[in-house]
Amino acid sequence: MTLEDLVRLRRARDVMDRDYARPLDVPALAKVALMSPGHFSRSFRAAFGETPYSYLMTRRVERAKALLRRGDMSVTEVCFAVGCTSLGSFSSRFTELVGETPSAYRARGHEADAALPACIAKILTRPRRDGRSVGPGEAGTAVP
Template identity: 80%
Template sequence: MDRDYAEPLDVPALARDALMSPGHFSRSFRAAFGETPYSYLMTRRIERAKALLRRGDLTVTEVCMAVGCTSLGSFSSRFTELVGESPSAYRARSHDDGAALPACVAKIHTRPVRRGEASPAGPDRSGRERTRPSPATAEPEPPTAPVPPGARPTAVPGSP
């Protein structure tokens, strides 16, 4: 997906390559990356669009098509959602502040961040209420006792 971001998303083909069902692939992907395959792909597309817009030699429509989006309206909406400003405003402003940064640092600095993503709390498909424990109500992990100087770790049963 990272390399072929301009191609249409084909979750069933990705799932076949991973030897999974499409549903299991999507759930596993979300567990691993924190977002759905489509959201991940759109984030990569917006990331690339930001780089193309910073260059300034392409129009917003050309950038939209270059990154694999087929709808300028959807592209602009998603770009604004992730970046916080419209593609044309992003293209128009100066980006000299990142010019002195190495490419690897600039990529991290300019990575799109999701703003106001919907919370998974609320009813699920079956109508049951889903809840996510808040950090205040989640059980804290038990503290680990410091190992005194010179102490040896205890042997684990079954280990040599």
């Protein structure tokens, strides 16, 4: 993979980070990266270790966690606010990444997280592929 390819892939990843709530699909992201959809998907996975869809859903779940911690939106409202169109798919992916349902996550206390600066809270609450987030007591494991 060339440096130019990596720059274009990062441009597409930046679009996902910034515009996660918009309808984004592989062909649209491939166009941003100036690649065919198949080449984009393979290259993205090789560069970042996950598929474009998986990366996008992780960003959406990450934002959903922040909205659910606030407690002023329903799970359905959060689902649509982060760009998901199916409550069932959103709930399944949220549960897979976080280890609990969106309703259970919203219902439990988040007082310990409230005292943390936003930049640290983002690191500690980032969804992980092993199905759990790093808790406040595990801060040393989240920062290299």
